[in-house]
Amino acid sequence: MSRVINFSAGPATLPVSVLEEIRDEMMDFKGSGMSLLEHSHRGAEYTEVHETATALVRELFAVPDTHEVLWLQGGASGQFAMVPMNFLGGGVADYVDTGSWSKKAQVAAGFYGKPRYAATGKEGERYVRAPQKLDLSADAKYVHLTSNATIAGVQYHSFPEVLSSGTAAPLVADMSSDMLWRPVDVSKFSLIYAGAQKNLGPAGVTLAIIEKSLMAKGNQELPEMLRYDFIASKGSTHNTPPVFAIYAVGKVLAWVKAQGGAAAMEKRNRAKAEMLYGTIDGNAEFFRCPIEKASRSVMNVVFNLPTPELEKAFLDEGKKNGLVNMKGHRSVGGIRISMYNAMDPENIQTLTAFMKDFAAKNG
Amino acid sequence: MSRVINFSAGPATLPVSVLEEIRDEMMDFKGSGMSLLEHSHRGAEYTEVHETATALVRELFAVPDTHEVLWLQGGASGQFAMVPMNFLGGGVADYVDTGSWSKKAQVAAGFYGKPRYAATGKEGERYVRAPQKLDLSADAKYVHLTSNATIAGVQYHSFPEVLSSGTAAPLVADMSSDMLWRPVDVSKFSLIYAGAQKNLGPAGVTLAIIEKSLMAKGNQELPEMLRYDFIASKGSTHNTPPVFAIYAVGKVLAWVKAQGGAAAMEKRNRAKAEMLYGTIDGNAEFFRCPIEKASRSVMNVVFNLPTPELEKAFLDEGKKNGLVNMKGHRSVGGIRISMYNAMDPENIQTLTAFMKDFAAKNG
Numbered sequence: 001m002s003r004v005i006n007f008s009a010g011p012a013t014l015p016v017s018v019l020e021e022i023r024d025e026m027m028d029f030k031g032s033g034m035s036l037l038e039h040s041h042r043g044a045e046y047t048e049v050h051e052t053a054t055a056l057v058r059e060l061f062a063v064p065d066t067h068e069v070l071w072l073q074g075g076a077s078g079q080f081a082m083v084p085m086n087f088l089g090g091g092v093a094d095y096v097d098t099g100s101w102s103k104k105a106q107v108a109a110g111f112y113g114k115p116r117y118a119a120t121g122k123e124g125e126r127y128v129r130a131p132q133k134l135d136l137s138a139d140a141k142y143v144h145l146t147s148n149a150t151i152a153g154v155q156y157h158s159f160p161e162v163l164s165s166g167t168a169a170p171l172v173a174d175m176s177s178d179m180l181w182r183p184v185d186v187s188k189f190s191l192i193y194a195g196a197q198k199n200l201g202p203a204g205v206t207l208a209i210i211e212k213s214l215m216a217k218g219n220q221e222l223p224e225m226l227r228y229d230f231i232a233s234k235g236s237t238h239n240t241p242p243v244f245a246i247y248a249v250g251k252v253l254a255w256v257k258a259q260g261g262a263a264a265m266e267k268r269n270r271a272k273a274e275m276l277y278g279t280i281d282g283n284a285e286f287f288r289c290p291i292e293k294a295s296r297s298v299m300n301v302v303f304n305l306p307t308p309e310l311e312k313a314f315l316d317e318g319k320k321n322g323l324v325n326m327k328g329h330r331s332v333g334g335i336r337i338s339m340y341n342a343m344d345p346e347n348i349q350t351l352t353a354f355m356k357d358f359a360a361k362n363g
Numbered sequence: 364m365s366r367v368i369n370f371s372a373g374p375a376t377l378p379v380s381v382l383e384e385i386r387d388e389m390m391d392f393k394g395s396g397m398s399l400l401e402h403s404h405r406g407a408e409y410t411e412v413h414e415t416a417t418a419l420v421r422e423l424f425a426v427p428d429t430h431e432v433l434w435l436q437g438g439a440s441g442q443f444a445m446v447p448m449n450f451l452g453g454g455v456a457d458y459v460d461t462g463s464w465s466k467k468a469q470v471a472a473g474f475y476g477k478p479r480y481a482a483t484g485k486e487g488e489r490y491v492r493a494p495q496k497l498d499l500s501a502d503a504k505y506v507h508l509t510s511n512a513t514i515a516g517v518q519y520h521s522f523p524e525v526l527s528s529g530t531a532a533p534l535v536a537d538m539s540s541d542m543l544w545r546p547v548d549v550s551k552f553s554l555i556y557a558g559a560q561k562n563l564g565p566a567g568v569t570l571a572i573i574e575k576s577l578m579a580k581g582n583q584e585l586p587e588m589l590r591y592d593f594i595a596s597k598g599s600t601h602n603t604p605p606v607f608a609i610y611a612v613g614k615v616l617a618w619v620k621a622q623g624g625a626a627a628m629e630k631r632n633r634a635k636a637e638m639l640y641g642t643i644d645g646n647a648e649f650f651r652c653p654i655e656k657a658s659r660s661v662m663n664v665v666f667n668l669p670t671p672e673l674e675k676a677f678l679d680e681g682k683k684n685g686l687v688n689m690k691g692h693r694s695v696g697g698i699r700i701s702m703y704n705a706m707d708p709e710n711i712q713t714l715t716a717f718m719k720d721f722a723a724k725n726g
Contacts, residue, residue: 004396033367108586204605242567
C-alpha cells in the first residue's frame with residue numbers, strides 16, 4: 001500500500017530514508033556478514049553505532065562537559081521511579097502538574113519521599129496551560145516538570161524564569177514528547193529524560209542527559225542497574241543495551257543533523273504549527289482548540305469539532321484520504337494531530353487542505 | 364559479504380528467514396502503509412503482534428494457567444533488582460552461585476534483605492559444575508539459580524531434586540542463555556526470566572513467566588513500573604513496550620514452532636552438543652574442556668588449547684574461514700562456542716571439521 005500520513009502520538013512516523021537504511025542493512029551490516037541484530041554489544045561494529053549515537057546527542061543538543069549522555073531502558077515511566085529512588089531520599093520535591101504523565105511521575109515519587117505540586121495547568125476538567133508561576137519549596141531536592149504534555153497538548157515554550165535563577169533546586173524535565181524539537185539550553189537542566197518513540201526514533205530506549213554533580217549525589221544503596229553514576233561509568237553498556245533502538249535513534253539523529261540540526265527542526269516545527277493553528281484559528285467556529293495560546297503544543301495539536309458526530313466523520317473521511325491516527329487520547333477525546341520532527345511539512349499542508357475542505361462542507 | 368558463522372554469546376545469530384521477514388516488512392507492515400516501528404502500541408497492528416508473541420510463549424513453553432507471561436525491559440540485570448524488591452522484604456533468600464551473573468543477582472538482592480549462597484559451582488578459580496547439593500534455609504523467601512552460566516559454560520541439565528519436593532521456597536530462575544533450549548516444566552518454577560538476546564531474539568526485551576500466587580505476594584509499596592502484578596494487569600502495555608524487540612522475538616518463536624517446537628530444539632541442540640563435545644573429547648590432549656561432564660553447557664561450550672599462542676592462532680585461522688566470535692569471555696579466556704537454538708547444526712559440522720584439521724596440523 002502507498003504510504004499513509006501517520007499522526008500517531010508515539011510510536012510515530014519516522015523519516016523514510018531511515019527506514020530504508022535499516023531495511024538495506026538488515027541482512028548484512030556494513031559488510032560484516034551478519035545483521036547488526038546479531039553482533040555482540042562488545043564488538044567493534046556495535047561499539048561504533050553506540051558511540052556515534054552518543055556523539056550525535058552531544059552535538060545536536062550542544063551538551064556541555066558538565067553533563068553525561070545515558071541510554072536507559074524502561075521508558076519515561078522507568079524514570080518516574082529512578083529519579084526519586086536516586087535523589088529524593090525521603091525529602092521534598094516540587095512537581096509541576098501538566099497532565100497524566102506528570103501525575104504518574106509524582107505518584108511514583110511518593111514511595112521515596114514527599115513530592116508535592118508546585119503548580120498545575122488544570123482548569124476545571126482540562127489542562128489548558130504550562131504554568132509559569134510556581135510555588136516552590138525552600139527545601140526541594142529537585143523540581144520536576146514535563147516539557148510537553150502529549151495527551152493535553154500543552155507545552156512549555158519558555159521555562160519558568162525562577163528555575164534558571166540559580167537559587168532553585170536541580171531541574172528535572174521529562175521531554176519524552178518534545179526532545180530536540182528545537183535547541184535547548186542543557187546547562188539549565190540537571191536531568192533531561194525522554195522515551196525515544198516520539199521525537200527520536202522507535203520505542204525501546206530512553207535517552208537521558210544528566211549533570212555530573214547531581215549524579216554524584218545519587219543514592220549509593222541501590223543495585224547497579226538503578227544508579228545513574230554506575231551506568232555512566234560503564235558508558236551505558238553495563239549490560240546488553242537495546243541495540244536496535246539505539247541504532248535506529250542514531251540514524252534519526254543523523255537525519256536531523258543532515259537537515260540542519262536543532263535550529264532547522266525548530267524552523268520546520270514552527271512552520272507546521274503555524275499552518276495548523278492558523279487553519280484552526282481561521283475556522284474558529286468549527287475547529288476549537290481549548291489550550292491557551294502561549295501553551296499550545298507544537299508537537300501535539302488538540303482540537304474539537306462542534307459535535308462528536310462531526311469528529312467521527314472527520315476521522316473517517318481523513319482515513320479514506322490516507323490521514324490516520326488523528327483520534328484524541330481516550331481520556332480527553334476530540335482530535336489530536338501529532339507532528340514530531342520527522343513529520344514532513346507537506347503532510348501538514350495536505351492535512352490543512354483537508355480540514356478547510358471538511359469545514360466548508362460541514363460548517 | 365557472504366554470511367559468516369557467528370558464535371557470539373549474545374546478541375547472537377538469528378534465523379536468516381526471520382531477518383528476511385523483518386527486512387521485507389520494514390517499509391510497509393502488512394499493507395498498513397507504514398512501518399511497524401511507526402504504529403501506535405495501542406493500535407490493532409501492534410496489538411496483534413504483541414498478543415501473538417505472548418500466545419507463542421504460552422504454547423511453546425506449555426505455560427500453565429497458574430502463570431502469567433510478561434514482557435519487561437532492563438534485561439536480566441533489571442530482574443536482579445526487581446525480584447528482591449518485590450519478594451525479599453528484608454528476609455533471607457538462597458542463591459546458587461554458578462558464575463558472574465548469579466553473583467551479580469546476589470549482590471543486587473543485598474539491598475533488600477539477606478541473600479546467602481546455598482551452593483557454589485566453583486572449584487579453585489573456576490566454575491566447573493551446576494551444583495546439585497543445596498544448603499537451603501528454612502525461612503528463604505525464594506531460591507534463585509542461573510540455569511546456564513554463559514561465561515563459565517556450566518548448565519543445569521536437571522534441576523536439584525530438593526527444589527521440586529514441594530517443601531522448598533519459590534524457585535526463581537535466570538534462564539537468559541538457555542530459555543527454550545528444550546521443554547521445561549514451568550510449573551516447577553515460580554518465576555523464570557530471560558533477556559531475549561541469546562536464545563529468543565535480538566536485544567531489548569526481557570521475557571518473564573511468573574506464578575500468579577507469587578506475584579500476589581509482591582511488595583505493593585513500589586512504583587507501578589516495578590510491580591509484576593501491575594504489569595500483568597496491563598498485559599505488559601502499561602507503558603510503551605519495546606515494540607521492535609517483541610516483534611522480532613515473536614518471529615523467532617514462530618520459527619521455533621515451525622521447526623517442531625521445544626522438543627525439536629532439544630533434539631537439534633543435543634545433536635550439536637554431541638558433535639562438538641565429541642570432537643573435544645576425541646582430541647582430549649588438544650582440546651580441554653574444564654567443565655564436569657554432567658554440567659557441560661549445551662549452549663556455551665568452553666575449552667582451552669594447549670597454549671595461549673595456539674588459541675590465538677585458532678581464533679585467527681577460524682576468522683579467515685568465516686568462523687567468528689569464538690573468543691572466550693575476557694574473565695576466563697580460552698575459546699567459547701555459543702550455539703543457541705538459531706545456530707544451524709551444519710555450522711557445527713563446519714566448525715568441528717575445522718577443529719579436527721587445526722588439531723591435526725598443530726597437535
